[in-house]
Amino acid sequence: MPHLVDDSPVGQRRQLGAAMRSFRKEAGIDRDEAAELIEATGPTLTRKERGESKFKRQEIEVLARAYDIGRDDLVMLLELAREVRAGTRRGEFPMFVPLKSRAFLELERAEAVEVLAVTLTLVPLYFQTEAYMRELWLRSGDLLAPERIEELVALRKARQQVLAKRNPPTIRAVVHELALRLPVGGPTVMQEQLLHLAAACDLPNVEIQVQPISAGAYPGMDAAFYLLRFRNGPAADIVQVHGHAESFYRDRETATEPYRVAWDRRKVAALDLRASKALILEAATRFEVATGS
Structure with missing residues (x-):
């Protein structure tokens, strides 16, 4: 046969x-x-x-x-x-x-071996603090009830557990500097958030690079997405693209290829790991000054 x-x-x-x-x-x-x-x-x-x-x-x-x-x-x-x-x-x-x-x-929780994250004005969801999350949903314009916001916070915290599971995926993120400067929730919330983000830079399965404002225009500057990678190669990649009100998904190799290319170009254009962490800590210091600490 x-x-x-x-x-x-x-x-x-x-x-x-x-x-x-x-x-x-x-x-x-x-x-x-x-x-x-x-x-x-x-x-x-x-x-x-x-x-x-x-x-x-x-x-x-x-x-x-x-x-x-x-x-x-x-x-x-x-x-x-x-x-x-x-x-x-x-x-x-x-x-x-x-x-x-x-x-x-x-798939993110159980099978992905690598996650490529690209964000524009927000800290990647894996590294958000509770106060930062709450502020995002409070100011979303959707007039969410407090109970719903707490439910969303709990769901996102559960999603963040992928960082600490046994044999976690490697998470590689390219974050625009705008996400470090936008005062979500005010100086206190942002200082806590940025120190948390800087600490995440030291995790063995995490790489965070920052795209500096000073660089001006850069490749793929209009895209924010999370790309899951698996052991059996790029044909199995799945992309979650973040839009205004909801996400959409790409799962064909021809449809996910542009996001892999965008990731590669963003990574090359961003600061290296050490310089990125230094910029995150510098931004945290500015919010510390703003709080009068």
Whole structure:
């Protein structure tokens, strides 16, 4: 029998599997118990959840009932599975944003080996302090209730745990100097934030570079994104692009390539690691002066 090559988009397969794994964890069902429901072995389900093989429609429907997945999420899962099977190129449609957001967070937490972060006016989310986060959501213009803000803070703090997990991904960030100068929350909040950011520079799995204002225009100056990288090469890269009100996602190699190029150009144009940390500490000192400390 000839060897059958699975030529469906690896990014879509990986996201579908990650979303299914996330729903399973949320439902509190272990791998082997879930595998029995679809008459498979635990390792087989693991391969499906890693995107190494495809989920069948019937398997998704059976597991959706066990995981108590809502109708809207089930529709997205089935449509994405259909596109994976067909090898079509429609997987970036807006209807998939909630599902891909779930998958992105699961992949970031469980499978990514490297994260490339580019930010413009904000400190990268992995290094934000609680006070800084609260101020961002308080001033977002969305008139969020205090309870919702605290919920968002808790979710982001949970996302930051990726820094301290066993075998964490390498996080490489290029931050524009504007993020160091913008007084989010005032001098006290910013001084705390910048000292926290400077401390993160010393973590063994973190590299932070600053793009200085003095350099003027620079490559990719209109892009802010987070790019996840995996062990099986750039074909599996997934990009979360930050827009005004929501994020969108890129998961095809041709669609993620411009972000890899943008990252490389930004990295070369930014200050080196030592100079970047020095600039962060200098900005923190200016806020210290402003507070009168």
